[in-house]
Amino acid sequence: MKTFSPRFRKALPVLLITAALALSLSAWGLWKYRFFRLEAPRKPLCINELSVSSLATQVGGSTIYEDYIELYNPNNNTISLDGLYLSDTSDYTLAPLPDVTIGPGAHLCIYAAGQDGSVPEGQLSVPFSLSENETVSLTRLEENTAGTASAVLLDTVYIPDSMKIGAVYARTEDGGEIFAQMRPSPGTANQEAALVLEDPTFSQPSDFYEDAVSLQINSSSGTTVHYTLDGSDPTTDSPLYSGSLTLMDPSSHSDRYASRTDITEEDSGYLPPDSPVDKAVVLRAVAFDAAGNSSNITTATYFIDFDQKDGYENAAVLSLVTDPDNLFSSETGIYVRGALYDDAMEAGLIYNGLPWTYLTEYTNYYLEGAEAERPVYIQFFDASREETLAQDCGIRIRGNESRHFPQKSFSLYARSRYGSSSFSPVFFDTGISYPNLILNSGRQLKKIFFFSLVEDRDTAIQQYTPCQVFLNGEYWGMYYLMEKYSSEYLAGHYDVAPDNTLLVKDTRYVENGSPQDIARYKELRTFLAEQNLADPDVYQELLTKMDMQSFIDWMCTNIYIANTDTKPLGGNVLTWQTLTPENDAEGDGRFRWMLYDLDDSLAVGTDLAATPAYAFDSFTGHSAYSELGFLDDDPLPALMKNEDFRRQFVLTFLDMANESFRWEHVKALLENLEEQHAWADTGWMRWNTAPQTGTFEEQTAELHTFFEHRAEYIIPMLAEHFGLQGPLVDITLSSVPDKQGSIKLNTISPDLSETDWTGQYYTDYPVSLQALHAKGYRFVRWEIENGEIVSGDSEHKKIEVQLNADTRITAVFEKK
Template identity: 25%
Template sequence: MNSRIQALLLISIYSLFNIASLKADTTAQASLEKNPTTPNEVIFSQPSGFYKEDFTLTLSHPDNNITIYYTLDGSEPDPNNLKGSTYRYKNNYEQPPNKPKDNFLYHRYKTYQYSQPILIKDRTNEPDRISQISTTFDEKPDYFPQKNQGSNNTNRIIKGTPVRAIAVNEAGVKSPMITHTFFIGSQEEFHLPIIALTVPEKDLFGYDEGIFVVGRDYDEWLATEPEQLKPSRASSTPANWHRKDKVATRKNAAMEQLNLNQESPNLDVKISIHGNGSRMNRDKSFRIYLGRYQSLAHFVPNGSSLKELRFNFKVGKRKTNNFITFITDTAAQRIIAGLSFGTQNSYGYRNIFLNGEYYGIRNIQDVKDTRYIHHFYHLNHRKKIELLFNRSNNEIPNNEYHLPILKGSFQEWRKINQAFEQKENQNINFAQKYIDINSFIDYYIAEIYLANRDWLDNNYAFWKYSGKNRENNPIADGRYRWLIYDLDATFRESNTNSLEKTTDINDRQYLFTFIFSTLLKNPEFKERFITRFSDLMNTTFVPDRMVRVIENMKQEVEKDVLLHIKRWKSPISIEAWQDNINIMVNFARERPAIQYQQLQDFFKLDDTYQLKVAINDQAAGTVKVNTLQLGLKDNELTKPVAASSAAILMEQVLAFPWQGRYFKELPLKLEAIPKLGYQFSHWQGEGFTQEQAINPILALQPKSNIKLVAMFEKVNYVQ
């Protein structure tokens, strides 16, 4: 081969190699563009929290070829919003029969390209922003805090700085967004833990999209010349907060808890408005939705176990803004925890900051849904849980009363009610095929005793598990059990006769009163109901225990209540708040005598007698009285199958010597239960025979006061 041919061959091979390399490079670039690598997150020089003085915050990234964008107003960083945008809102809404006006106000939100450190300073004395936006359909809202006029203004709204940042690479791919909130001052000024929420303002307060305002939906309704609604139907007024689209009404939010001298957790979550009629309140309750694998670790004690659940952040609803305690629902739930139904746990109160601005006190609480049931009852398949509940119908904006809205499949429940119309089925044996009788009785007793004024045709819930019970879990036997929730309307009027209400069979309440009122005519069920009611009034509902729970809850929030009042003017003063707490305490002390009288009148019972029970040796044994086991500590109590939580603060009301009040001539059952190393000897007292005295089980029908002492003795083991 001559040199010329050899050279041409080498050139050809080299060209083919270059073409192949170029093609490979082009293919790789196309692949990169098709599947670009997501940049790492932006690095903040300081973590969220409180700082003693102003400082500069540095944002950085390991890749020098990326661009960092950030915001300071809660909006999500957007490279296309460097010039800023606005959203519209309203502070004054016309009332029927007037037509809506175009009296819009505007707020600006903007993204910045990072080029130098950001000055973090105390923003408290800057103009208020969120607190100057109407969250009601008032023509002239009267709850805005006074505008700041100086550092000594006691009505100042405390503010921090929310910083949200993303990194964008040369291909335009964005990193995950990081949010941190910074305050200048001392966290020790607050007594409750702090949660900082960061949400684009327009998602909550915008006229067009905001879910915390009446907004466009109200004005569109107003333009149709509607009739003016009565106060009792005001919650039916159309508003943005009534929107049903779950996708549109669940907004993206960042949630941080600023733990003093500890790790501050940070989650990207969803937020929506919470409540039914309470949505029209000025200070909204809201709901947080955890995502997959997310938990409340570092937010609450044992929070790592609370995975993929939903939580309400509640203020507490009320008919007027004057009656608010923050603690009514929570105190009621804690008092009845450990009874045979599901209760909503409280995970503590928090001071909430929204986009760095103080937003008030909220209580973190379980959400009543199938996730809650699946989690607390350890069931295998969430989709096999059938949850049924009702709520008041506020979807029709007129002055007529409407049947409650039913959620869940009521078809089987209707058939059970229809079967109960047959006399041969009106007994416990038939009922317990379909319902957990203990759960049924405890649930009605709790609602009746606490005098819930917002119940039966609203806030009534029960459930069952329809899956296979492969592990012989008693909760998965396919029977209905009850859940109690929304007890804000309890503890009001101690003379309320809720028992009469539960036997009122009308169209609005038929599905929730017929079986109960029918069973009350059955002697066995009636006796069981009265006995259990008496047992609970002698323990769970003892006034001193109830007051102790109320006082504990009061102490938890009272040091920060004034902050909430200054933000919302609700309640109207710290004195008004204390008055509301006193109403609860008075209810707890007055209710027993009234409830005994109502039971006596309703069932035409005889008078009551005092039962006193003691034992000769605290270490030797316990005594069971009807459904109660005395002498136990909280951690020794057996949690009922249908209970979601254990009882608390029961030790004192179960302690020996013990006394209770019961109705004369109704059966009374006692059982002496020896502990290991002891045996029952005999009963001391009057009202029983000598033969009965040596039997550990006593069945009596006392007609007068009775005092009993269970005598135990050590077992002498034969060597």
């Protein structure tokens, strides 16, 4: 009997397992072959270049902001795309290609724009986008002898992670085997494109320093480094780094950007600061090699000796860095009047004294859309001076009239082409990663203060963070970094699917969602205009289309604060809905309202010399640039015919007057703003060499006066316009220890944990009350003085009470 060596016997189990695995793979391959097989080795049509985050790349006369795929024909014959497919999933036939041809040695670029990407007319596209750490395949289908189609893999490319900003993943030579991160070269030979080198690094991070900062710039072997200190993009003409740098506080240096006067109209009266503004050091560096390849820009901001400067203690700080031409070039700068304005003035097409509305076509800062977006690098330092965010993004000027103000507001856009499609959730306590943010100038306190008054109501508001902003190292003033309404905002605040939401701006434009879904909002507007809303059945059907409490909260807020530049079915309003119902709360598919653009509150545009803002009748009054007040404009005339609406409106208005806008509540919030005083004063001094706005103290005093007196004027106006006949009486809710329970009055839940609560209501409508017991307690009964229960009884948790005079209501709880 034959024997085997010990060494062979030891290896036998491994050999048997290997053989079994080989047989299994062979059997699988025979079965799998009818669906998929590799192309025989030869030069096929190949995937030559993949753009994961395009930075405005020129392709065939068009500017690409989307991902793209470049195909290359390395053969000597023309190849048709008919029957070929591109895919980024295991479904190799995801995107069939059209019947077009690629000639010998030719390139063809195809947009990978996803479902909603924009594709110029006449350009090819596929319905998916590209991302890091995924595989893109090019296949064709062939019919085999069994009569079934099998997928033949022509080429496949895996996109690695850690792609550099502005780089494509491409073959270093057309049709070659080696891939690298390169500068885009769509439609041209890859061997002519530059490589993307590793970014240089700084030995000292962005931070706040008490003294001068010494640092080194490190880069890859064989490279040289050029740097700038003015925010401009470094080139080979910039200073050459040759050793350590010592950075000093530059605040005493002359201003480069704050000294400009072309940031508003010639006759605006604006004067730049009369002494140098505070400054940080902005260091930017790029590595170059002998072949002309370069890295991306490394940027850092150094705040030196800021402990010795006023206006920054405990303040969040935001640094904006961009090449100066992006903002201040006469041709391309979005912050300045620009060459077109100068040419039009010289030609007599425009002249000093024209209103801003006549200049929008002649000024750079009124550019809108993609052509008005510029790249910017942002760094955010929280109140403890910790850098919590640093990333590239896009920046645009925002607003309408405010675009011609010297201190302009901005919109910030996170996009994959800048490196990230969202901002990390570090600015607010929402936990939301926003795709866009608003950076509102700090010139008006009221535009953000009102949000804090109604944050518990059923109308959406925007959270905000005050911060001191530096532009290319120069102090640019106090700003409010704010949430921007978006599908991500809705998903984060209301727990709905972002792709299941429709966001409509000014009742005419789809802000987020599919443009064709504007028809859904038009349907609501048609219903409001054509149906008899006095009919109870029709009104009940309307309540399935819109959240009436959200609408009324939005109306009451704007009326109370005397906002003269918004209409419920007009401008400066946002509405939203879920496309298909998800739940019985905000995701029920009904339209809801969002507070937006409150700049013209406090009766702007009216004769304030004759009637102070707090006495303005904003139910029917209106500004000089508007024809109708709220109650006279659609859809209020139709809604006012319905008694259920009138009751809900009156009770909600009084709820908000007694709670949201209660003077003691407003006064406490105004006192909390005192922390911003030093920050705002520093910002005011930056922009008001020739005063353009009121000081922080003047603005808080204006709000103080308005809210201290508003109720005594606006509540009688409510009675007049709604035909209320009963007296205005007090309702007092007795205090309830919070460990026992609480009381809900109509739409509010007053704090009864320590003291009684008193509000004023007209007797025309009964009020609703609900007792809410705490854990371990139960509700026993209601005790009511000078009021009559008209729905329910004293032992029901939910009741309605008719007020006959000043009324006291007590909810009695006891331990279980």
